[in-house]
Amino acid sequence: MEITVKEINGNTTRLTVDLSATVGDLKQKISQHFNVQTSQQKLSANNGQRHNLDDDSRSLSSYGLSSGSTIALLITNPVPIKQVFVKNDSGKISTYDVDVDETVDQLRKKISNKERIPLTQWSLVCDGKELKSGMKLKDYGIKDKSTMHIVFRLRSG
Incomplete structure (x- = not known):
């Protein structure tokens, strides 16, 4: 289908x-x-009613859009990069650059690569809450200079 994208200008x-x-x-x-x-x-x-298209997983048709529909595009300022701190079990603190829309999974992958710890062996905790897969850092109120902790999972057996 053909969609017309209209810029603010x-x-x-x-x-x-x-x-x-x-x-x-x-x-x-x-x-x-x-x-x-x-x-x-x-x-x-705007197809009779204005809709913000803010759910990336929803289909365009679920918003009532079809071929010939017009979408308004607003380009916002670049997303600021934030720095967060991650403390491991030995007390070492590492700094990571994160984007405001970054997910927990994306940060965990960065940590896993840098610290060389398999993803299955640890979780990430901030302010006493375990950060869950599929969530965004901003969902937990993580701000610039927040500190998170690597918590190793106990092995059963």
Whole structure:
């Protein structure tokens, strides 16, 4: 299907996406065409009622969009990079650069690569809460300069 993307300055661009495309798929297309990160994109549609397209996993059709629909695109300022601290079991503190939309899984992978610890052997805790897979760091209120702790899982047997 063909979607028209309208920028705030009034310029329009037509993009072709699959009928089953999600908001995330559309953001990827926009990212390639406009050379902006998906996290910088704010999308909305008005098909009788204004909808913010903020759930990347939802299909465009679930918002009532079809071929010929127009999407408004707002490109926000670049996402600031934050630094967080991660303390391991021996007390060593490492610094990691994270994006505001980064997931727990993405940070754990960075830590696993740097610390050389298999992902299955530890969890990440901040302010007494275990950070769960599939969640974003911002879901836990993690801010610039937050400290997290690596907690090793006990082996059974």
